[in-house]
Amino acid sequence: MMNEKEVNVFIKGAKNYFKTVSQLDVEIGTPYLVNSREAAVGDYTGIIGISGERKGCVFVTAPTAMLRHLVVTLGDDGSDNELVRDVIGEVANTISGNARSEFGPDFMISVPVVVEGKPQMISVPRDLMAFVIPVQWNNYSLFVVVCLE
């Protein structure tokens, strides 16, 4: 089960990502636990599997409009759906990878898997609670969801 300090690693990662790429600060909502072992998702979700000393997953889920805006902020064409799909995977990869500065090299991350569309929910690993971190960037809401043993 994760503790508060570990949740803060991912909050720090989200803040650092958006500040670096957009020079804008994000607002972080109060993290909460998802009791149902399932978390609601946005239009696109980038999922990173975690293995090694810790097991579980990290995913970042966001609406299409926010991702189009982010692609434009990065200097590209926001109407290109391939880039919109790609960028959510890169956000998830960067936040998860940056967590190794705290968790160490045995915090192994997978390549991102991107889920498009809006399924009702994504199941998190069985018997684990997921921390949902609400993030507000540029008036858009996205969520970083962390589920670790």
Next chain:
Amino acid sequence: MKLLIVDDSLIIRKQIERELKVSGIDEIYLAVNGLDAVKKCKQYMPEIVTMDLTMPEMDGVVCVKELMKINPDIMILVISALSDKATAIQAIKNGARGFICKPFTEEDLNKAITKLLEDARKIIAK
């Protein structure tokens, strides 16, 4: 000089290509994973490479070793989200000449590539 950009993310490949403002890079090639990078390295013989680490098919750690076998003088800059010191040290031990962490700024990128270009020129001059 020739630059090979290796990253499985399209948006990162485009970002590196677009933000590169240093003079002296004449040709840029792109690779989507480690296997593709080995193929492109043999084909185009780049002097400078930017290398992601977490990639499908062949990851960046293995790829750095493979590229060093093809050209021991190749200048590899690792650009990765893996921010722990051990990973950076391992990349350098394998032969990489520099490491920058994602997310990166245009300034971070250009500073690191400028340094690599200087080193590459010194090797060519020998």
